[in-house]
Amino acid sequence: MSDRPETIAAARAALRAGDVTAAELTAACLDAIAAAAPLNAFVHVTAEIARERAQAADALLRQGDAPAMCGVPVGIKDLFCTEGAPGQAGSRILEGFVPPYESTVTGKLRDAGAVMLGKLNMDEFAMGSSNETSVYGPAVSPWRAAGSTAPLTPGGSSGGSAAAVAAGLCPAALGTDTGGSIRQPAAFTGIVGLKPTYGRVSRWGIVAFASSLDQAGPMTRTVRDAAILLGAIAGPDPKDSTSADRPVPDFEAALSGDIRGKVIGIPREYRMDGMPDAIDALWQRGAEMLRDAGARTVDISLPHTRYALPAYYIIAPAEASSNLARYDGVRYGFRAPLAPGDGITEMYEKTRAAGFGAEVRRRVMIGTYVLSAGFYDAYYRRAQRVRTLIKRDFETAFADGVDAILTPSTPSSAFEIGALDSADPVEMYLNDIFTVTVNLAGLPGISVPAGLDGRGLPLGLQLIGRPWEEAELLDIGFALERAACFVSRPQRWW
Amino acid sequence: MAIDEATARRVAHLARIAVDEADLPALAAELSGILSFVEELEAVDVEGVEPMTAVSPMRLKRRPDAVTAGGDPAPVLANAPDAREGFFAVPKVVE
Numbered sequence: 001m002s003d004r005p006e007t008i009a010a011a012r013a014a015l016r017a018g019d020v021t022a023a024e025l026t027a028a029c030l031d032a033i034a035a036a037a038p039l040n041a042f043v044h045v046t047a048e049i050a051r052e053r054a055q056a057a058d059a060l061l062r063q064g065d066a067p068a069m070c071g072v073p074v075g076i077k078d079l080f081c082t083e084g085a086p087g088q089a090g091s092r093i094l095e096g097f098v099p100p101y102e103s104t105v106t107g108k109l110r111d112a113g114a115v116m117l118g119k120l121n122m123d124e125f126a127m128g129s130s131n132e133t134s135v136y137g138p139a140v141s142p143w144r145a146a147g148s149t150a151p152l153t154p155g156g157s158s159g160g161s162a163a164a165v166a167a168g169l170c171p172a173a174l175g176t177d178t179g180g181s182i183r184q185p186a187a188f189t190g191i192v193g194l195k196p197t198y199g200r201v202s203r204w205g206i207v208a209f210a211s212s213l214d215q216a217g218p219m220t221r222t223v224r225d226a227a228i229l230l231g232a233i234a235g236p237d238p239k240d241s242t243s244a245d246r247p248v249p250d251f252e253a254a255l256s257g258d259i260r261g262k263v264i265g266i267p268r269e270y271r272m273d274g275m276p277d278a279i280d281a282l283w284q285r286g287a288e289m290l291r292d293a294g295a296r297t298v299d300i301s302l303p304h305t306r307y308a309l310p311a312y313y314i315i316a317p318a319e320a321s322s323n324l325a326r327y328d329g330v331r332y333g334f335r336a337p338l339a340p341g342d343g344i345t346e347m348y349e350k351t352r353a354a355g356f357g358a359e360v361r362r363r364v365m366i367g368t369y370v371l372s373a374g375f376y377d378a379y380y381r382r383a384q385r386v387r388t389l390i391k392r393d394f395e396t397a398f399a400d401g402v403d404a405i406l407t408p409s410t411p412s413s414a415f416e417i418g419a420l421d422s423a424d425p426v427e428m429y430l431n432d433i434f435t436v437t438v439n440l441a442g443l444p445g446i447s448v449p450a451g452l453d454g455r456g457l458p459l460g461l462q463l464i465g466r467p468w469e470e471a472e473l474l475d476i477g478f479a480l481e482r483a484a485c486f487v488s489r490p491q492r493w494w
Numbered sequence: 495m496a497i498d499e500a501t502a503r504r505v506a507h508l509a510r511i512a513v514d515e516a517d518l519p520a521l522a523a524e525l526s527g528i529l530s531f532v533e534e535l536e537a538v539d540v541e542g543v544e545p546m547t548a549v550s551p552m553r554l555k556r557r558p559d560a561v562t563a564g565g566d567p568a569p570v571l572a573n574a575p576d577a578r579e580g581f582f583a584v585p586k587v588v589e
Contacts, residue, residue, distance in 0.1 A: 096573070241555045242549070244552065245552075306534075325510075329575060330575075330582050330584055331582060334575065343585050347585055349511060352510055361511050362528070365509050365525060366529070368505050369505045372508060381545055382538075385544070389540070424527055425524065425527070
């Protein structure tokens with residue numbers, strides 16, 4: 001089928017009108033996935049589950065009054081536990097793990113009739129910005145720089161989700177975002193990525209990386225699709241005590257594109273030394289677009305911005321070292337072969353040495369160090385106090401009347417796979433410089449594709465909203481999307 | 495603060511991750527690099543600032559203290575690398 005609907009909204013309309021069945025749509029997506037092996041985006045295809053769900057969705061659609069996601073094919077990041085379908089968080093240590101339960105978020109999608117196509121590639125335990133730490137090998141961006149065939153990263157950690165949506169393998173995918181892992185890959189691949197307010201979406205059944213920062217969210221082609229998908233996954237969950245008891249508004253109905261009178265903050269600390277001209281120019285153009293749409297832009301200061309990454313690289317590894325303690329070779333996944341006479345300590349140490357990749361081992365050890373006796377106050381407690389200050393910066397800006405904040409999503413466009421192989425790990429961390437503040441402050445943030453750089457690669461702009469105001473944030477994103485009118489697509493080479 | 499080999503060995507052990515002696519110098523250097531990156535935080539005045547322990551101010555939810563699941567060892571053991579007679583099996587722990 002050549003005119004397969006490429007967005008959730010188009011699929012919904014075609015399904016409801018009976019122009020296409022969920023079974024046909026699912027079959028077309030499975031074909032597209034099979035033909036896109038070089039992207040290494042889908043790492044476990046769940047064709048059988050997909051066909052069953054598509055059939056059930058078609059039955060529901062025939063009855064009428066089906067939910068918005070009914071019959072819409074989606075890809076799921078490998079971090080989500082999905083009953084009966086393998087999930088290993090991109091790690092060797094969960095090799096062979098088949099969750100006996102369903103995460104709340106994927107359960108909501110299943111109950112709404114959405115069709116899971118399979119699990120998507122990601123950095124191991126969501127630790128990375130290029131999808132290169134994955135046990136499955138890197139996902140590859142469908143984009144290539146002009147005149148080059150060098151494989152580019154789709155970003156990370158939700159790299160498979162980004163590659164799959166950008167390549168049109170599925171209309172939408174779920175990602176997770178701990179320091180930028182939805183927004184950075186969305187920006188690198190020319191799609192929309194939304195990290196909701198912390199607590200908006202249940203974390204239950206999602207393999208934990210850093211529990212005070214992790215949020216699941218939509219990765220889609222359009223802002224409208226992000227609104228539809230967020231509406232389907234948001235809401236309180238008795239199984240996640242940090243999920244908020246707040247009603248879920250109709251995010252899609254809130255999309256008016258009318259942002260007259262809105263106040264958009266432009267934070268001066270996000271103008272970094274050495275920022276590529278294309279990014280700076282895009283940022284200024286974005287501000288102009290919002291002004292043309294009737295918003296007012298104001299310069300603001302978020303003075304603790306430069307401390308966000310260092311604070312993150314204490315808090316996230318500390319929480320990870322605790323969360324990943326459960327991978328010990330006893331209850332699930334991989335256990336290293338033991339030598340005669342090895343006891344339980346050797347079993348733990350060998351299993352974790354062979355089961356975790358280099359970046360995960362590094363972060364678990366940093367986390368262990370900063371939480372260890374004698375260093376806790378100097379590192380962890382200090383980072384938590386700095387986190388308070390970072391959050392306070394945003395609270396001050398919002399209290400002064402700012403409705404949303406506009407920044408670049410990333411400090412560069414996508415880079416080549418392997419480009420940072422020999423670099424200091426800290427260089428990779430710098431990818432998250434514009435996104436990580438949002439996780440630390442628990443705010444919602446969205447990356448909207450806004451242009452191409454000189455090499456023909458996508459660039460995104462980030463909007464940061466007030467807590468729980470995803471509806472307003474999506475509406476401003478909608479206005480930006482309309483003004484930017486990003487219609488470029490990767491040329492198919494795979 | 496730079497991490498020396500002895501500290502790297504101790505941290506690896508605390509994290510229960512086996513590291514070859516030969517790899518300790520490189521590990522110590524990597525960890526030191528990351529720590530020098532985060533040490534920028536020492537420049538921040540945090541006097542009188544409370545540590546952020548919850549992302550959004552809310553009262554922790556409560557639920558009845560009741561058994562809601564359990565009594566079903568098969569799915570619990572289904573993913574174990576080694577399970578025998580209804581238990582997880584591990585190398586001998588007690589002599």
